[in-house]
Amino acid sequence: MAAPAMDRVSRPLRVLCTTQPGVSHLLPMVPVLRALRRRGHEVLVASAPRLAPQITKTGLRAVPMGVDFIIGQEHTFVPALAAARARRDVSFAYTRTVLVDALASAAVTDLRSLVRAWRPDIVVRDPVEFGGFAIAEALGVPHVTGRENRFLSTAAWASELGESLTPLARLAGVDALDAGQLYRYLGLAPTLPSLIAATPKLPNAREFDRHVGPTLRFVRPESYCGDAQSGRANGAHRGGPRVLVTFGTVFHDQPDLMRRMLVAASSLPARFTVITGPGIDPAGFHPAPANVFLTDFAPLGAVLPGCAAVVTVGGLGTVLAAIEHGVPMVVMPINADQPTNAARCEHLGIGITVPVATATPATIAAAIIRVLTDDVVRARVAQLAAELRSLPSADEAAELVETVARTGESVPDLVESTAR
Template sequence: MARYLVAASPIPGHVRPMMALAVELRHRGHQVRFLTGAAFHEMVAAQGVPCSAHPLAAAGTPTEPLRGRPPGLLGRWRTGRSELRSVFLDPMVAQFRAVTAELDGTSVDALFADVMFTGAIPLLLAETARPPVLACGVVPLMLSSADTPPFGMGWQPQSGRDYTAMNWFVRHMLFGGNQRRLDAILRELGLGPAPKYLLDWPTLADRLLQFTVPGFEYPRGDLPSSVVFTGPVPYGGSEVAPPASWWSELSGAKTIVHVTQGTWDNRDLDQLIRPTLTALSGRADITVVACTGGSRAPLGPVPANAYVTDFVPYSHLLPRVDVMITNGGYGGVQQALRCGVPIIVAGDSADKPEIAARVAYTGAGIDLGTARPRPTAVAAAVDRVLNNGEYRTAAAGLAREMAEVSPFEVISDVLAELAGARFRDGIRSSRDGEPR
């Protein structure tokens, strides 16, 4: 039996996969403690996992897309700089103190931290004993690469192009202020300057567990050997039962389209859910299942061929779905692809442009290129996916790749490898992200 600490930034799409990991580790007989924001304490505790709520200052504040921002890439960069400050940098010191308080209270065999839990950065740089740290990729692979455009641009790579200069410009010019802020924070802690670009911090960890398969990511000739693709972590154990009031009626549906704006960036359901309901209203051949993610925003009238619910159990729904329309939440996209469901993405905040670009790159779906598609664009995309078998074929290919890997077995093997390395080499593990 081992002891593990799981730390998650307090964002629903990050807490859920980390919670699924914690639950599985407990099922395997290990002692697990969870560290996240107070808002998720009850949800985690309901799964039987002891939970510590870190202070409010450690939570960060995910920013909604900036109102009145310039369109396109310039607006995306402005939002990106704001998000790096509010989600990555502002909570770092409080997260670091919260996680070190947990580690001071009891020894653990490994720390799992999602890639937005930046409190792990000072821990990795401090010249003190620490457990192995496993960064968990709950967003697309955000590491810099000569083979890919900088993370956040939402651009697909062009074969044979070298993106080294573009990455340098983004790191030192567009986001140089964020990097200088990181260095200042580390200096205040008696550390630093940062040896890596902020988004490259997971390469400091002993391993980066990326919660997808290689087929969903861009080819990289310079991928660090510390990156381990685990496949998507399933959520099924923590899902609620299907909504009994209308669930049985789906069995007679000819075609099911699922639309969601996820659990964040869903304050305005007119962005995607309303255009989808409008686009598919009156289609007798299509049944729409819309998920609001708990949003309290008004939605207006619901067409006769649609059902609306706050949350829906994906393990029950997705095997029945023909097309998923989403604003691009990473976890939801991975769960859909596990079931071979082709995807239409309409999102432009946070990591969503990157997810949309990867969906289009793999051929498993369509990137609408906006967070506010017109109903006509949604209807056309749905018909393209339903009438063109190439999208479903590509999604099915990713589903087969995902079925060939067992995420928790991969993670178990990594833990065994790290435990063996610690036994051979002593308490401290390598801090450069490379195996010893």
């Protein structure tokens, strides 16, 4: 049901973004979505209703789809996941059981109605949101991944997905879906090539690897700044280097680790901005040390300027934002891609890993002192910041999306036709 080719060429485009309901899923795609809107196109972002306030804050328009939840709460409606987490089963098939069987299947009905009524010219999707992929394939709409972070080969994706795409295809109204279609038009990777290629040995190559396919294009990541009010944490506690502490937006509920972090902070001649994360009341950690400012949220782009170090669990968004602002890291990985990102930071010499299981106030404090005082670490992260700035901009990425939408061709096909 894609719009006729001549119509796509002659008018502004309709761009539908589909994303899992998590800030770390949404924000990496925002620069390109905003660039598309600046270029005169209409942009809708489809996700769970609970993400709507965050979507609206970015200046984009939200539409509801699928299960109403926030990333991190999947176990509340997928009993098999809750059971697997209780028994610490790391082999649980999360992608097929949660992302496809539960979430994509629930999203397909809403997306089919939206796509048929609104007739988007292209779908820009979170690479772990498979409902948008299924409906785009079923209705003949080109689709682009907007925030690549897993870098899996087609064979790895096929193994990860198993047979889950077969019932999803039936729900979407198409004969079949396969892993080879996931990136057949274009994949945008707002990340640093050096980070992805940093080390051939990764902690969980089944889920996070280093494959760069022919349709993948690296673009410059940009940390979200929010509104002007969001930078107010910058002025807290004058004197000494400033350190940002953030445990992200998914695995942030770590009260014991946070208390160890605050004890470490109290022993250091530095001022700390500590982001507890959504749903975590900073008052629960009062009285905080005198050199600590606690807040539940602050956009990284607003608080990182002027920071001398970052303490993070190693989510990709925080890692890239730290590199963007030339700030070395202490990484305490907990789950998902965090061990992979920690290994990459260590290999590149831009961060120090402190294992959570053995982290004490003393070991955390020692790691912070090291990244604050190690000139080699600071020089290396500055080099990577320069590499990041050299990547194509969000506007250049938006131009690629436009071209795919208007032609219906994949990026390699476009390059080949241009060469001819």
